[in-house]
Amino acid sequence: MRTRVTELLGTRYPIIQGGMQWVGTAELASAVSNAGALGILTALTQPTPEDLRKEIERCRTMTDQPFGVNLTILPAITPPPYAEYLQVIMDSGVKIVETAGNNPKDFIGKLKEHGIRVVHKCTSVRHALSAERAGVDAVSIDGFECAGHPGEDDIPNLILIPAAVRALKIPVIASGGIGDGRGMAAAFALGAHGINMGTRFMITKEAPIHDNIKQALAKAGERDTNLIFRTMHNTARVFKNAISNEVVAMEKKGAKFEEVRPLVAGVRGKQALREGNIDGGVISAGMVIGLIDDVPSCADLVERIVADCRAYLRAASELVA
Known part of the structure; x- marks a missing residue:
């Protein structure tokens, strides 16, 4: 391309x-x-x-x-x-x-x-x-x-x-x-x-993260993310797990950042990614997890995306030909 x-x-x-x-x-x-x-x-x-x-x-x-x-x-x-x-x-x-x-x-x-x-x-x-x-x-x-x-x-x-x-x-x-x-x-x-x-x-x-995390994200749907820090005007979209659910619940009760800080600490998220503890910390993830269902190599993924992109563009062109 x-x-x-x-x-x-x-x-x-x-x-x-x-x-x-x-x-x-x-x-x-x-x-x-x-x-x-x-x-x-x-x-x-x-x-x-x-x-x-x-x-x-x-x-x-x-x-x-x-x-x-x-x-x-x-x-x-x-x-x-x-x-x-x-x-x-x-x-x-x-x-x-x-x-x-x-x-x-x-x-x-x-x-x-x-x-x-x-x-x-x-x-x-x-x-x-x-x-x-x-x-x-x-x-x-x-x-x-x-x-x-x-x-x-x-x-x-x-x-x-x-x-x-x-x-x-x-x-x-x-x-x-x-x-x-x-x-x-x-x-x-x-x-x-x-x-x-x-x-x-x-x-x-x-990707240098535990396979448990990859599999959990691949199995998730498009509704399996949370928006945290909304009340603090610093919104972040993350994977819906026990930690992010708790943060959302605390925010609804008016919690300030200092109260949720222990839950969202970066070291907890890093450890969760390394050890594969799905509920161990905050894990960033986009809504696109709802479209992902496998764990390919980067080479296979890129070639597949490029080939599919060309195919979808051709198909769209044929609709208006």
Whole structure:
């Protein structure tokens, strides 16, 4: 496939693996890149900037194809050393960075000086326009269906993608709710130039999480996610399990973040993914789990999605021929 996204990223297919905390490691990123898509290492999955440097080097031993690094910038009382992570990315010769969270304008100049292409993930057209003005090369637009933080506007991709395409001059990558060739075909029909998938790549053989978690997600339906932190205006879509059910119930009773903090601690989610305890912590997952029923290799998944996308586009064309 050849689109503005493949030309920008140098990949065979316009498919990007989302940068997922605890999941975006060299094992998954290299497998995705070897399959012809763009694998993404998640910077903050690594405890220190030096650990990120080692992970980038490790990924290079596993693939000779393009891969990128996600750097999610979030407000915090004690923020991670973002500048140090950024320096490692630049010093390591990485050529593609996916940013998310706050506006990346403070980092873009430095990244551009090193010839790095920047894809910014956002959840609204207004934020996408701001990122375009700041100089990013492409925008990954995240609809309400997505895993993680869908923003507070609750706009699904059937509206959000064409609205972004209409407003932006840079390439638009559809993100959220896509897990098969039908979703990819639909994204193209809506004007997107590529797709970004997180949850679907979680449920692959190479994803560094316990098989119990993969099987639970593959067996789940489209109604098996919860929206937590709604009352705190920091909405997150996660897998419906005992922990997220409890958080929702506590919020309905007026609980503040400090009261739910022990339940949603990142270390609990990390441990659940590693040990396979389905109810052990918060597990990010999108509504697309309702369309997923197997655990393929990344290579098989990418080839299947591309083939199915072409088939669905042909079938749609025949309807109006």
